[in-house]
Amino acid sequence: MENGQSSVSRDAASTGEVSAVPAADITAICAAFDNDSHRMLDILRTVQDRFRCIAPSTMDAIAAQTGLTRIEVEGVASFYSFLSLTPRGRVTIRLCDDIVDRFTGLADVTAAFEDVLGIGIGETSADGAFSLEYTPCIGMCDQAPAAMINDVLLVGLTPQSARSAAEALMAGKTPEHLISDRFDELSPQERANRMVENNIRHAGEVLLGPVPADAGLAKAVEMAPAQIITAIEDSGLRGCGGAGFTTGRKWRFAAAETAEKHYVICNADEGEPGTFKDRVLLTERPHLLIEGMTIAARAVGAREGILYLRGEYVYLRPLLEEVLEQRRRRGLLGESILGIEGFDFDIRLQLGAGAYICGEEGALISSCEGLPGEPKTRPPFPVNRGYLGFPTVVNNVETFCHAARILDRGAGWFHAMGTEGSHGTKLFSICGDCLNPGIYELPYGHSVWDILEMASGQEAAAVQIGGPSGTMIARDSFDRKLTFDDLATGGAIIIFNGDRNILEIVEYYMSFFVHESCGYCTPCRVGNVFLQKAIAKFRKGLANPDDIDYLKDLSATIIETSRCGLGMTSPNPILSTLQNFPLVYSAVSKPSKDGIRDTFDIQSAIDSARKIAKRRSYLYDRDFTK
Amino acid sequence: MSGLPKARIATASLAGCFGCHMAILDVDERLIELMKLVNVDRSPLTDKKRFTQRCDIGIIEGGCCNEENVHVLHDFRRNCDVLIALGQCAIMGGLPAMRNAIMHSDAPLRECLDEAYITGRYIRNTTHNVPNDPALPLLLDEVYPCSQIVEIDYQIPGCAPEGDVIFDTLVKLLAGRFHGFERDKIRFD
Ligand SMILES: Cc1cc2nc3c(=O)[nH]c(=O)nc-3n(C[C@H](O)[C@H](O)[C@H](O)COP(=O)(O)O)c2cc1C
Ligand code: SF4
Ligand code: SF4
Ligand code: FES
Numbered sequence: 182m183e184n185g186q187s188s189v190s191r192d193a194a195s196t197g198e199v200s201a202v203p204a205a206d207i208t209a210i211c212a213a214f215d216n217d218s219h220r221m222l223d224i225l226r227t228v229q230d231r232f233r234c235i236a237p238s239t240m241d242a243i244a245a246q247t248g249l250t251r252i253e254v255e256g257v258a259s260f261y262s263f264l265s266l267t268p269r270g271r272v273t274i275r276l277c278d279d280i281v282d283r284f285t286g287l288a289d290v291t292a293a294f295e296d297v298l299g300i301g302i303g304e305t306s307a308d309g310a311f312s313l314e315y316t317p318c319i320g321m322c323d324q325a326p327a328a329m330i331n332d333v334l335l336v337g338l339t340p341q342s343a344r345s346a347a348e349a350l351m352a353g354k355t356p357e358h359l360i361s362d363r364f365d366e367l368s369p370q371e372r373a374n375r376m377v378e379n380n381i382r383h384a385g386e387v388l389l390g391p392v393p394a395d396a397g398l399a400k401a402v403e404m405a406p407a408q409i410i411t412a413i414e415d416s417g418l419r420g421c422g423g424a425g426f427t428t429g430r431k432w433r434f435a436a437a438e439t440a441e442k443h444y445v446i447c448n449a450d451e452g453e454p455g456t457f458k459d460r461v462l463l464t465e466r467p468h469l470l471i472e473g474m475t476i477a478a479r480a481v482g483a484r485e486g487i488l489y490l491r492g493e494y495v496y497l498r499p500l501l502e503e504v505l506e507q508r509r510r511r512g513l514l515g516e517s518i519l520g521i522e523g524f525d526f527d528i529r530l531q532l533g534a535g536a537y538i539c540g541e542e543g544a545l546i547s548s549c550e551g552l553p554g555e556p557k558t559r560p561p562f563p564v565n566r567g568y569l570g571f572p573t574v575v576n577n578v579e580t581f582c583h584a585a586r587i588l589d590r591g592a593g594w595f596h597a598m599g600t601e602g603s604h605g606t607k608l609f610s611i612c613g614d615c616l617n618p619g620i621y622e623l624p625y626g627h628s629v630w631d632i633l634e635m636a637s638g639q640e641a642a643a644v645q646i647g648g649p650s651g652t653m654i655a656r657d658s659f660d661r662k663l664t665f666d667d668l669a670t671g672g673a674i675i676i677f678n679g680d681r682n683i684l685e686i687v688e689y690y691m692s693f694f695v696h697e698s699c700g701y702c703t704p705c706r707v708g709n710v711f712l713q714k715a716i717a718k719f720r721k722g723l724a725n726p727d728d729i730d731y732l733k734d735l736s737a738t739i740i741e742t743s744r745c746g747l748g749m750t751s752p753n754p755i756l757s758t759l760q761n762f763p764l765v766y767s768a769v770s771k772p773s774k775d776g777i778r779d780t781f782d783i784q785s786a787i788d789s790a791r792k793i794a795k796r797r798s799y800l801y802d803r804d805f806t807k
Numbered sequence: 808m809s810g811l812p813k814a815r816i817a818t819a820s821l822a823g824c825f826g827c828h829m830a831i832l833d834v835d836e837r838l839i840e841l842m843k844l845v846n847v848d849r850s851p852l853t854d855k856k857r858f859t860q861r862c863d864i865g866i867i868e869g870g871c872c873n874e875e876n877v878h879v880l881h882d883f884r885r886n887c888d889v890l891i892a893l894g895q896c897a898i899m900g901g902l903p904a905m906r907n908a909i910m911h912s913d914a915p916l917r918e919c920l921d922e923a924y925i926t927g928r929y930i931r932n933t934t935h936n937v938p939n940d941p942a943l944p945l946l947l948d949e950v951y952p953c954s955q956i957v958e959i960d961y962q963i964p965g966c967a968p969e970g971d972v973i974f975d976t977l978v979k980l981l982a983g984r985f986h987g988f989e990r991d992k993i994r995f996d
Contacts, residue, residue, distance in 0.1 A: 776884045776958040781951065787874050789916045790945040798945050800878050
């Protein structure tokens with residue numbers, strides 16, 4: 182970005198508004214959250230939205246109001262990528278730079294934004310009007326390339342549409358008015374639907390077919406809590422967020438804890454690249470989700486719940502707030518739900534701020550508590566001591582939706598679908614190289630071929646099941662089945678055709694984990710960097726056969742010594758491709774000649790000394806004597 | 808063993824303090840026993856500056872901080888069947904690699920030289936120059952462990968490794984009986 186360079190700043194100094202935040206505003210923002218340090222993320226998000234940054238002076242003020250130390254506030258402010266310590270543009274454009282977007286023309290879309298706005302990625306314009314950034318998967322993989330413009334989503338971008346959006350913004354149009362000139366008059370549901378396609382390609386029997394309103398809840402109030410748990414257990418329902426823990430057992434553990442309070446938390450963080458099914462449920466079945474959470478609350482005896490919505494889905498906030506409000510009005514949330522004395526439950530919406538790790542349930546709880554989104558050491562498990570130390574059920578969006586349907590239709594109905602060990606239906610979010618990307622609700626047990634046929638992606642050379650933390654398989658494994666016992670997935674299925682470079686994909690996924698590691702465990706924080714570098718070496722053709730052992734050894738160490746699921750799965754892109762695409766690695770590695778490593782480049786290693794000494798090398802500048 | 812021809816070994820000190828070579832001498836009178844098993848070719852111990860013939864074992868002290876170290880190490884790799892990295896500097900870069908910690912600088916090497924020769928608090932350098940004789944080898948951008956430059960077959964840890972460990976390892980290697988170290992021998996001090 183030659184032309185942008187002179188008028189651009191990366192830091193606070195030249196945009197100058199840092200110290201201008203009036204103390205009264207900070208006091209008012211903190212007071213709106215009862216000066217409660219557990220609401221730190223909300224406080225900081227509000228400050229960020231209003232003042233475009235969390236300046237050092239505001240951190241002092243926030244610390245004073247909430248009774249924390251400044252460094253504690255800064256610990257939170259610096260953890261989340263949507264919060265910044267230096268000013269961001271009044272309009273912040275975040276382009277999804279996932280591998281899927283890269284394969285669908287991200288580079289040209291980026292160039293269009295850079296050209297019109299006059300700034301490069303990572304920069305803020307000198308007048309403070311715009312920032313341009315890259316961000317990992319924002320859950321719009323079926324309509325890539327996609328971008329967040331403040332709280333607005335733009336999808337299916339082309340260089341042309343990117344250019345006209347950027348020009349309209351430059352001309353003073355608000356992001357909202359890019360969507361519709363009548364944006365203000367639209368209902369939250371209409372706004373969401375205008376911004377983002379649902380792409381429901383196949384509706385199954387449980388979630389996306391016809392769903393009678395609150396029929397499950399009506400049954401649940403007739404049942405004792407223990408009966409609800411038994412029904413969920415009998416249905417065979419397993420968690421849909423990835424790990425697949427038996428939901429009924431989770432509820433039973435939480436219910437068995439005697440405690441002053443219990444909590445129910447819905448995990449709508451949906452950060453695994455390639456996963457966007459919760460987005461569709463939140464848009465299409467928000468009532469079913471809240472119904473499921475309410476049933477869970479009755480089962481475990483919770484009076485309070487939290488819906489943790491990833492920051493990237495902020496465009497759904499008005500819709501969800503409206504749904505919660507409607508349900509309060511109808512007596513489906515709040516005190517004496519459906520007139521049942523003592524059945525009290527309400528939900529607050531907690532917005533995340535751009536951190537994949539917050540999908541891990543411990544980190545999610547930390548984040549709800551106003552802390553940096555770091556996982557917690559287990560045990561204790563959340564069902565024993567979770568949010569604020571109280572027994573807490575954390576379930577995925579889809580899991581709660583299923584639970585509500587099971588109560589309506591009965592455990593046997595659900596149990597009869599799917600396969601032994603994987604009962605019911607599952608939402609699959611399919612994207613990448615296929616004609617029909619989108620959401621497919623199918624019973625467990627379909628083969629990968631079935632999926633490829635439905636999505637018209639039969640040309641696939643590789644399919645990534647379960648996102649980066651899952652498994653990449655080759656054509657010879659496409660008859661494998663989508664079940665917990667064979668190919669488990671939280672829903673993500675990413676299709677790659679034969680033109681795609683497997684090592685490029687692997688390197689991107691490693692960079693994703695490097696970026697998203699919370700940094701607590703050294704093997705995860707440092708090891709993933711080493712893995713990424715090692716893959717880069719393969720891509721440059723500089724690897725030895727020994728390096729394959731190195732990849733395996735280091736991966737094993739990271740898996741063995743990491744505290745949470747991120748580190749335990751981050752080497753999977755490498756391990757699964759080593760196993761399923763061994764030729765990709767052997768084709769680009771060769772034994773080093775005479776035991777001399779090609780990766781060491783003497784010319785670049787002596788270059789700075791050559792410049793300092795202002796002379797050439799006797800040993801390595803061949804023509805020295807001539 | 809007596810029937811076998813003597814093995815030929817070579818040693819070099821690269822970016823090290825010569826402590827590891829002193830540790831080789833720390834085998835004391837067992838040096839006589841060792842000399843029954845080996846001939847020493849290129850080595851500071853013999854003051855031979857070039858290989859006279861191919862060697863069975865090369866022993867390297869120190870990592871690579873300058874171009875000459877790289878040159879010597881390449882020469883050793885080409886001329887020795889088995890290459891041993893002896894001591895912490897050879898294995899990980901050791902003390903000299905402390906300069907690799909100057910990483911948040913646009914010109915780390917310049918910063919390092921300036922501090923070492925000009926701006927450092929305890930420096931008395933009346934010329935105010937960084938030495939730059941044409942005979943001085945050019946420094947590398949950072950200090951590299953030997954294994955990043957060439958393939959290394961064995962590593963003997965320690966700073967310096969104990970004489971006992973060096974002796975045992977060499978004797979076992981020569982007899983084809985080396986299968987790794989006892990746990991208590993893997994020490995870095
Ligand atoms: C790094 C990491 C990220 C995760 N992200 C999500 C997520 O985005 N959504 C989700 O539901 N579960 C996610 N999980 C799984 C949760 O920790 C937890 O198992 C899940 O929310 C439990 O709900 P379920 O049993 O209904 O699936 C993640 C786990 C890890 C280790
Ligand atoms: S494994 Fe990685 S993400 Fe998980 S706690 Fe450790 S450092 Fe954080
Ligand atoms: S390992 Fe220790 S003794 Fe050997 S060269 Fe390095 S500093 Fe000297
Ligand atoms: S939104 Fe870009 S890949 Fe998911």
